[in-house]
Amino acid sequence: MSASISIKNITKRYDSVTVLDDINLHIEDGEFVVFLGPSGCGKSTLLRMIAGLESITDGAIEIGEKRIDTLPPGQRGVAMVFQSYALYPHMTTRQNMAFGLENVKVAQDEIDRRVNDAAKILEIDHLLDRKPGRLSGGQRQRVAIGRAIVKEPKAFLFDEPLSNLDAALRGRTRLELAQLHQRLGSTMIFVTHDQVEAMTLADRIVIMHNQKIEQIGTPMEIYQYPVSRFVAEFVGSPPMSMLPINHIEKTTDGVTVEVSGAGTVATAITLPPEFKAKDAVIGIRAEDTEVVSEQEDGLDLTIKVVERLGDRTLLYGTLIDGTELIAEDSGRSKVKAGDMVRVAISPHAAHIFDGTGLAHHSQLEV
Amino acid sequence: MSASISIKNITKRYDSVTVLDDINLHIEDGEFVVFLGPSGCGKSTLLRMIAGLESITDGAIEIGEKRIDTLPPGQRGVAMVFQSYALYPHMTTRQNMAFGLENVKVAQDEIDRRVNDAAKILEIDHLLDRKPGRLSGGQRQRVAIGRAIVKEPKAFLFDEPLSNLDAALRGRTRLELAQLHQRLGSTMIFVTHDQVEAMTLADRIVIMHNQKIEQIGTPMEIYQYPVSRFVAEFVGSPPMSMLPINHIEKTTDGVTVEVSGAGTVATAITLPPEFKAKDAVIGIRAEDTEVVSEQEDGLDLTIKVVERLGDRTLLYGTLIDGTELIAEDSGRSKVKAGDMVRVAISPHAAHIFDGTGLAHHSQLEV
Amino acid sequence: MKALNYSPEHLTSNRRLFWIAALLGLIMMAPVAWIIGLSLKDNAELLKGTEAVFSFPYTMENYANILKSSSVFGWFMNSMIVAVGQTFGVLLLSSLAGYAFARLEFPFRKTIFIIVLFGLAVPEQAVIIARHQMFNWFDLHNTHIGLILPNLSSAFGVFLMTQFFRAIPKEIDEAAMLDNTSTFRIFWKVLLPLTLPAQATLGIFTFLQAWNDYWWPLISATKSDMYTLTIGIASSQTNFAQSEGLGFLGAQAIFASLPVVLVYIFFQRHIVTAVSGGAVK
Amino acid sequence: MAESYRRSRWSNGLFVVPYLSVFLTLLVFPLGWGIWLSLNKVDLFGGERFIGLKNYARVLSDPIFGQAVKNTVIFVGVSVPTLVILGLFLALALNKTTKGSSFLRGVFFASSILSVTIVTLIWRIVFIPNDGLMALIFEYFGWQPIGFLSTTGWSLFSVGVATVWWCIGLPMMLFLAALQQIPKDLYEAAALDNASRWRVLTRITLPSIKSTIMLVAIIQVVMQFQLFGQAQLMTNGGPAGSSRPIVMYIYEVGFLRWDIGMGAAASQVLFLIILCAAMLQYWVSTRKEETDA
Amino acid sequence: NTTIELQRFFGACEAEYGKVTDVSSAVGECGIITALVNKFEADNPDIDVNVTTVEWPGYDQLNAQLASRSEPDVVSMHYSAMSDYQSRGLLVPLDKLLKDQNIKPSDFTNAAISSVTKEGKVYALPFDNWTMLFHVNNNMMKKADLMKSNGKPILPSSADELFAQGKQFKDATGKPYLVQVTANETAVYARIFYTLLMQQDSKFFADPSRIDLSGKEAKAALTLMKDIMDKGLSTTNMDYPAAVAGFSNGAGGIAVNGTWLIGTYDAQSKQANNPLSDGYSVFPIPQFFKQKDVTYADGHGWVVPRGNRDDEKMAAIGKLFKFLYDNDYEWARTGHLPTVKTVIDSDKFKSLPHRSDIAKVAKTGQALPAQVLRQFAIQDILGEELGSAISGNKSMDDALKTAQYRINDLLENI
């Protein structure tokens, strides 16, 4: 029942404000795609346009080769799970799930079968006669998904369905969603502005920014080869540290850059001739740093805050010239706020961004 | 202005339901203590009892050696930041912050000084004339904290102040709170059920469970030496994997256990004679596992779900007998769902829990 | 590629319903238009037949005649004083009581609240005689106070304000408690400002009721300089007043309604937002 | 031991004292007095003589009172559902932000602000034979004229029309407010669920505003049981008492016949009827809630 | 200065007559009484008259004032309402006050003075008498060939004639013979019914504390009233204003209505181009039964409610009453019948339009026995029940029986 989705030259304007500008995207049958971007970048709008809840200013949407943007929402064959779940509060779980099928006059025994199957998959069969008011957040969420499943849609659309849950539940539910996708093999689109969610769920991530699609790629592509400084800073937690570059020198392996407060760093990055050196920065992820002993080479970092995550420890500090840098240490780190530590950075993992934000990566790694 | 807090034999009952049962706790002057526990365990209740918003069934509370549970909330010298912020919607930021001081007739220039100072610390000086309706979530949060700061309280109480924020903002605000604590050096109590928050913020964590305090300790103590299976499973993300123990054998270094689906594991744990072997389990954190090549020793894990967090990758899988285990691999892991990988576990980092949930740790590590 | 555009608007709106409502609206307005028409006609002309409404000439004479009566402005002022006084009184009492019922604990709170709710069902006839007698004792007849007081006992306002106060998050007053705020100051400085939309709603309803009140002013204000507009206009009709002429009557109806219409137009926005509880969230 | 700051205190009761004193002196005390009067033989100028429940016996055995109760019950039974359904219909039709619908909302609410004298004046001028608006319309279409105010059956109907016209604003406003509180995404979910308009109305909208429907119905029942002005001024209860409501009976007995005791007794009976009707309604609605919770 | 608080109905017309002291220039009830009071104040600078106008009939307000002991000094009151107040000791006897002003009971017409005398004392200054009349549209009567050669309409002198002429009228004009108030207000039914009973010399209030409607007279009166309706002789469904306007517009031949409309209709008859132009006349209700020439009458008087008043104030009130007595003619211009014999016999009065045609009402007019209480309430009950019978909702016997039962129940429980 699943199908591919094509978004062709979609534009959305409210009066004079352009919210989405000429978006093109093809989603494969059975793919799990996540729209990721900062708040207000138009993710929900795009999703709701696919669902038919928002009109389209320009462009077309096709599901399984068939143009659907002229159809009413109910006839597009998509199911949506809302951020607030939008369960019908006065109906039981069973009624909530059956409602859509009753509307199109599916036979009663078929409805029962589908509802029971979905309830079993989601482990909510014991909740079928409760109303939403008496369900916990996680259970509501599952009912909302169940309501989508029973319709056997061509595609599932999720609009930040996890943002109402607390951290623990969010982690669990994320896992369940991933398993669900494996089991059903349906096309799914998931909207979020939480990059951890995006990274853990997506086959491909669509990064949206400034009314445009900034990058499309697998989670690893996006994490390791961000196309721009925006993507690099937006994806990854803690965010990538950015150190201003004073001077660049070409070597055979790549370039060696002089970073204020950190001396020279040899990288494996080759820069094209048109590279704009002004305002260029070098980006380093916390996991590409290492706390080393005083004797070894490295940068001196004055620690401001220590975040102990159990399995690892994040050190937020400043270099001698005041530039901020986040370093990582092991979970059993003894570093305290106020300490000065020596940090080595792995030059091959660094990224360079030019003045316009365009990214350049090391050619060595894979 | 900060002071220590002593909670002595506090009990709280609603009619016949006991919510807190004979709680004892001493918080040092200037300490940052986090109450952590599952939803409904009584964290908010305890905090609100300190603030004076909830009556005490039995026991006493002292702040700086002075008994305060008989005073009205305003006179206890504590400030509280609510989950929903509870800003006065009709007052500007400045009025919100000044209101409490005006109530006790602080001189106007003193009020101005304190409000301006606090606003500067929190970087909200440009927002002083806005009303809450025109502030973003993070800004509201800071105003709520500012309202607490200007009162120069003996202690700050926070009731899940971050749970209304989205993931990104939550991370940033967590950092700010930690810095604020360093700057002010005040006694702070922070309630949460999010263990990441607890780990990153606390000097000491108070784990609550079943109307009782389950464990008090620094984040590292709690992470590394959980006193019980409950704490071990509650703290840490992903949660510790628990493998059932079939048989235990004493060795000179500690005990060697036979785990179903995993063979024998030699640990550095010595067990007391009264140890109850029935239903005992061995606990292993994901970071204490390693994906090794087929040739090496280890357990065969069939991967169900792969969570890529960028800097590392979590592998959720099952052992041959169906036991679930979570393993960790590097951020650049190539493992896919459905793969079978060999996982080595570090025996010294393992924990053993007996049938009643009591924990036993390796004596070697520090 | 131009989007053919399916508009999701139709989810909630229905054109046909709207046009039926518009038609009903015409029917609603017809009687008022009829009265306005009559009020603009010469009475003698109307005597020959009311079809005259549909043709020229029109005249303002009926209105001029009302204004010529020197007492009208005094009555108008009385109505204003009574309506405004009653509105403020009801708002104050209801807010105080609503706050206490919604937020404070005191002995017998629930019982008292239920008793007050029973008050909603008491018909005016069941109390009016005793009230009249009581006002004798205190010499309150023919005073503004005497006209204002009785409706202050209406339980509706208390009921409404209690609901509104309940809708305000509890944390707000807890925060205020921690700010060392006295109970009264919490009410006055913190919560009351948050109920402004509710005050607007209750205020408008109370004002309308006071303005249109009939029986109590009739038997309490027995001196003509204490008449309210409603009573005054009724009294100035001759016996079998109707023979005075439909136009004049129509003009009186329009004239007496004018201030409330203005109040309504002025506060209309607030009614809608207030009733929907817009601002208190 | 220690007390919570939110504890129950007498001093908190001070906030209800102002209202409560007005409530007690101007409502409860007169009500008690009214009950006392109802046990006495007394006219407008005093001369009380205790006669026990005789006034009640007279009221309850008076066929005119019986007729008034019947009229009132019929009136309430027809006008309240009409107000609720019509109010609901208008709210549904006008629940939009367009200029046109906000104008119409104003139109439908505007009549609520008129006083009863003016409302009845308007409707008498509409209903009177020969020169009335209805008469002109009937004449125009060549229909047989109807004595709206002077024919048994029609008279109560005409009072009802005026009442609905007068009172429709408040239910509409309350329903509009309730409709605006329904989360928009419920409708979006329903659209994705392929629900027809009718199913959206019956399965989403109506269940969501159930409590408001109840509230409006109770308010209207309490108000319409106290029908007086419209009947007094439009039909004077006629013809043959066929449009005389309970309150008008009370007025006639108390003020025209000066029989205050009997009037008071009738008032208490009315009070009881209203109370029972409101509580019955409340009970029915909450009971249903419980059983399907 | 002495201030007299005067409370009256008759409406307010400050705008038009607030300053007028020339009584002869005023028209209408409101205009004339306003001008009269103005004139009195002008004549007596030491006396202020403070007028409160109440909505007709104003007894709710008066009751409230009496109950709260804030009574005015002088109040307008119907004769039919007086016994209620007098019997409860709420009115001050005026014998001495009138005597001091040299006004003798015998100066008034019999119909007037008997209505205000209770238990041998006079309780009001009688101001006017009014009855129901036949207001006739001569123009339509002419069409129906019901005019005498002397320019007066032919009116029935028996029930049979009534039906015959009514039919003749209807056949000729297509309009009903009578224009009656049958909707909303039922008082007219009661007044006609009283008249018809009195014409049969029925002693239905032989005992003022109970009514007797069981006799054949009551049945006969009601039968006549119902036949008028059943035979289509009357307009239907008209309320008071509709009936008043209806007659003006030629809705029927004869309006059955009160004295107070004479002025209005006469004025219309003097204008051109309306159905009444040059064709209006008015007569007492014909004698349908042979026994007695009589018609039910009521009237307005001025009473003084109980209360503490010093001699000076009583004297001032006396002066006011004397003034009103002296100006009874002016009041009679409204259409009401004067109560002062000399006025009713005067040429000045007789030369007022139509007055000679109805002057005999002053003699034939008769009120209910003065001791009958709650006449307003009785009139309502009676009107309602008669209305039921006439409209066919009840049988006549049933209606009369119910009326009698309800009225007696009311009277028993006073």
Ligand SMILES: Nc1ncnc2c1ncn2[C@@H]1O[C@H](COP(=O)(O)OP(=O)(O)OP(=O)(O)O)[C@@H](O)[C@H]1O
């Ligand atoms: N009705 C509207 N009129 C004008 N602008 C609108 C309207 N609805 C949405 N927008 C704008 O469109 C932009 C995109 O909104 P959208 O809800 O799609 O953002 P989002 O990416 O889903 O953000 P979030 O993560 O906060 O949900 C926003 O800047 C918003 O302000």
Ligand SMILES: Nc1ncnc2c1ncn2[C@@H]1O[C@H](COP(=O)(O)OP(=O)(O)OP(=O)(O)O)[C@@H](O)[C@H]1O
């Ligand atoms: N008024 C009350 N009556 C009875 N039980 C109550 C009352 N208030 C709270 N409780 C119970 O007390 C327990 C503790 O509540 P509390 O709010 O302190 O939990 P919490 O630890 O803050 O949970 P959460 O993380 O969900 O905020 C809960 O089980 C709750 O059901």
Ligand SMILES: [Mg+2]
């Ligand atoms: Mg969104």
Ligand SMILES: [Mg+2]
């Ligand atoms: Mg809590």
